[in-house]
Amino acid sequence: MNLRDLFNGLQLSVQLSQIGHQIENPQTLAIFKSFVDLFTDLSLDPVGEMTDALMKTPAYNLAAQSLKQNPDCAAMIESRYMAKPHNLEELLCYPKDSFGYIYASYLIEKGYDPDLYSDIVINSDGSYVEARISQTHDIWHIITGFDTSIIGEIGLQAFHLPQFPYPLATMLIANSLMFATLAAPETLPNLLDAIAQGWEMGKKAKPLFAQKWEQAWDKPLIQWQRELNIEPIMYQHSPIEKVLQLQS
Numbered sequence: 001m002n003l004r005d006l007f008n009g010l011q012l013s014v015q016l017s018q019i020g021h022q023i024e025n026p027q028t029l030a031i032f033k034s035f036v037d038l039f040t041d042l043s044l045d046p047v048g049e050m051t052d053a054l055m056k057t058p059a060y061n062l063a064a065q066s067l068k069q070n071p072d073c074a075a076m077i078e079s080r081y082m083a084k085p086h087n088l089e090e091l092l093c094y095p096k097d098s099f100g101y102i103y104a105s106y107l108i109e110k111g112y113d114p115d116l117y118s119d120i121v122i123n124s125d126g127s128y129v130e131a132r133i134s135q136t137h138d139i140w141h142i143i144t145g146f147d148t149s150i151i152g153e154i155g156l157q158a159f160h161l162p163q164f165p166y167p168l169a170t171m172l173i174a175n176s177l178m179f180a181t182l183a184a185p186e187t188l189p190n191l192l193d194a195i196a197q198g199w200e201m202g203k204k205a206k207p208l209f210a211q212k213w214e215q216a217w218d219k220p221l222i223q224w225q226r227e228l229n230i231e232p233i234m235y236q237h238s239p240i241e242k243v244l245q246l247q248s
Contacts, residue, residue, distance in 0.1 A: 060126025072210035100217025145232030158198030
């Protein structure tokens with residue numbers, strides 16, 4: 001029996017009423033389905049499905065309320081600040097040590113789409129938070145130094161949590177720990193290290209959500225990190241490695 005069959009069997013056999021009436025709603029069932037799908041599908045599809053379902057729960061608005069305790073984050077939410085789509089070709093015109101140039105060159109090298117957030121409908125504080133986090137997701141990777149490997153992604157998710165209770169981050173971390181325990185226990189030490197590093201970095205850093213990155217593309221990346229009290233992760237293939245190459 002594989003993991004998918006196991007979880008499908010549990011879903012059929014467990015009495016829903018015994019684990020709380022919340023599980024009976026379609027959003028919770030959709031979250032569970034996407035959670036299980038992530039064990040075998042590493043595309044962005046299950047993450048998108050999970051995000052859509054989570055945004056229909058109270059969790060995202062509670063995350064927004066937590067962010068609004070900081071005046072700068074509150075101002076972002078109240079104004080619904082969203083930068084215009086990131087034009088990577090324009091950003092390549094900035095100096096090579098600038099944040100804009102490093103961001104653009106990294107996304108072009110990886111073949112990433114900077115506008116994955118564009119289909120999110122902003123109709124609440126919670127949906128705005130997800131839209132802005134999605135617009136700046138790769139910015140957070142570069143600022144923190146976490147790469148886009150599975151372990152790097154989970155390290156970045158852990159960074160979010162001391163900053164605010166990001167619902168998607170808790171689900172992705174839980175999923176990664178369950179998968180590693182059951183299917184790849186040899187990866188647990190590195191995974192736990194990344195979670196610990198992200199958590200500690202997030203506690204020390206100033207609120208990244210409050211930043212209007214796009215208004216200072218010309219600022220050197222290292223200056224951004226210094227001002228935000230971030231000591232980035234340093235390892236091979238980390239985004240910060242690009243900075244060192246440019247400065248050598």
